Amino acid sequence: MDHYDLAPNEGIILRHEGAYHNQKFVPANSSGKSSELLLTNLNLIFIESKIKMFKPVYTVLKFPLNQIKIVNGQVQAFILKKPRDWTLQVLMQNGAETFQFPCEFYERIKVKQEVGLWIEQMSLLLTGKSAENGTDASLVGEIKNVLGTVGINVKSKKPENVTAKCIGCMAPISGEKGQTVRCKYCDTEQTL
Structure with missing residues (x-):
């Protein structure tokens, strides 16, 4: 790396x-x-x-x-x-x-x-x-x-909504956890 x-x-x-x-x-x-x-x-x-x-x-x-x-x-x-x-x-x-x-x-x-x-x-x-x-x-x-x-229950999860700050301009962004979203202000993409 x-x-x-x-x-x-x-x-x-x-x-x-x-x-x-x-x-x-x-x-x-x-x-x-x-x-x-x-x-x-x-x-x-x-x-x-x-x-x-x-x-x-x-x-x-x-x-x-x-x-x-x-x-x-x-x-x-x-x-x-x-x-x-x-x-x-x-x-x-x-x-x-x-x-x-x-x-x-x-x-x-x-x-x-x-x-x-x-x-x-x-x-x-x-x-x-x-x-x-x-x-x-x-x-x-x-x-x-x-x-x-081995005794581990696996359940399907509903998508979790997440709010974060854009790594480019710090504007608020939201979406589902794990989703890649594009900031509407600076077009930076990031994964929530």
């Missing part, structure tokens, strides 16, 4: 260390590599560090969220199962990007839930709606079943 400067109106929503971008599975730290995947309210950001000549070299890839395809109100982001990971596939205006989340056998459910959370957050940011009724309803049902077997 030290090698990417957030825009003034940009904030981090999700972060995952150890993801891979458009690559085959490589065990962590096997080649002096480290990586980080960030979801902000404006971009998907992939940061990779490699050791070359005893110095770290950083590669930063930025994918604007407004370039993600939306079809029939559904964000085009999917979970793919690979032998050693769960993969987040995001269909962009100019092609597809994949991000692998490596996992051990005992971590499979947890990592699949995490990838589902990335899809959910992208859907909320881009459409203001939950992905539950969209691209991965089976995952939501599976998560509810898993949580139910």
Whole structure:
């Protein structure tokens, strides 16, 4: 994260260390590599560090969220199962990007839930709606079943209305929690 400067109106929503971008599975730290995947309210950001000549070299890839395809109100982001990971596939205006989340056998459910959370957050940011009724309803049902077997009740929540101040001009803004809204005074977008 030290090698990417957030825009003034940009904030981090999700972060995952150890993801891979458009690559085959490589065990962590096997080649002096480290990586980080960030979801902000404006971009998907992939940061990779490699050791070359005893110095770290950083590669930063930025994918604007407004370039993600939306079809029939559904964000085009999917979970793919690979032998050693769960993969987040995001269909962009100019092609597809994949991000692998490596996992051990005992971590499979947890990592699949995490990838589902990335899809959910992208859907909320881009459409203001939950992905539950969209691209991965089976995952939501599976998560509810898993949580139910360990004694956790999962109830649907009604949207919570929130009032905040614009990060650009400090004017009052309101909407549903998790919704991205645009300030009517300065056009700054932010997630409530």
